[in-house]
Amino acid sequence: MNAPAPIVAPSILAADFANLADEARAVEGAADWLHVDVMDNHFVPNLTIGLPVVQSLIAATSLPFDVHLMIEDPRRWAPGYADAGAYNVTFHAEASDNPVALARDLRAAGAKAGLAIDRDTPIEPYLELLPSFDTLLIMTIKAGFGGQRFIPELLDKVRAARRHVDAGHLELRIEVDGGIAADTIEQAADAGADAFVAGTAVYGADDPAEAVRKLRRLAERAAARA
Numbered sequence: 633m634n635a636p637a638p639i640v641a642p643s644i645l646a647a648d649f650a651n652l653a654d655e656a657r658a659v660e661g662a663a664d665w666l667h668v669d670v671m672d673n674h675f676v677p678n679l680t681i682g683l684p685v686v687q688s689l690i691a692a693t694s695l696p697f698d699v700h701l702m703i704e705d706p707r708r709w710a711p712g713y714a715d716a717g718a719y720n721v722t723f724h725a726e727a728s729d730n731p732v733a734l735a736r737d738l739r740a741a742g743a744k745a746g747l748a749i750d751r752d753t754p755i756e757p758y759l760e761l762l763p764s765f766d767t768l769l770i771m772t773i774k775a776g777f778g779g780q781r782f783i784p785e786l787l788d789k790v791r792a793a794r795r796h797v798d799a800g801h802l803e804l805r806i807e808v809d810g811g812i813a814a815d816t817i818e819q820a821a822d823a824g825a826d827a828f829v830a831g832t833a834v835y836g837a838d839d840p841a842e843a844v845r846k847l848r849r850l851a852e853r854a855a856a857r858a
């Protein structure tokens with residue numbers, strides 16, 4: 633495995649929504665990216681925040697934004713997040729009929745392009761698309777809600793993706809999202825993930841920045857073993 637240094641991305645889904653800017657700033661200096669879950673009450677049953685709030689948050693913090701779009705019709709909405717200055721914009725494979733075209737649009741707008749794979753979607757049909765992407769987000773839960781239990785069986789998709797990425801010498805982050813915490817992050821890193829979203833494990837902790845640092849130490853330890 634040739635994974636680069638691990639990235640930890642706290643998810644503000646688990647933060648206090650009345651104090652989002654402060655919650656974002658609480659992990660500045662510790663986090664690599666800030667993960668923002670955009671849910672539209674159609675692609676998933678939950679509803680969170682949209683572009684105006686993300687624009688304001690981007691202006692309020694220095695962290696690179698990792699936007700996870702759990703929405704229908706991403707071709708209509710995703711480029712707006714790239715235009716707003718998001719570092720990485722990830723949309724779901726299940727919601728897109730032409731993922732490569734949308735990845736091209738996102739890159740043209742100056743963002744990294746991410747493809748997300750939900751719990752029940754096999755990875756194999758998408759492996760050949762990966763050269764068009766910078767990030768592959770593999771859900772380790774069913775997309776839609778924070779605070780769910782990590783599903784270790786889904787790491788088989790991470791292993792398959794890691795084999796493909798390494799064999800093809802692709803420059804692509806393999807990100808896991810859902811139930812990532814001190815007791816699960818090493819399994820995910822061992823499987824080949826090198827970017828880790830954590831909501832509850834960070835914002836449910838007394839010291840969110842220290843929780844991020846601890847997760848990174850565990851991921852680094854696993855990467856060193858590999």
Ligand SMILES: O=C(CO)[C@H](O)[C@H](O)COP(=O)(O)O
Pocket residue numbers: 643645646667669700773774775776777778779780809810811812829830831832833
């Ligand atoms: O995409 C998501 C849910 O669909 C969230 O990013 C994810 O749930 C993070 O929260 P937690 O770490 O609490 O599982």
Ligand SMILES: [Fe+2]
Pocket residue numbers: 643667668669700809829
């Ligand atoms: Fe997410």
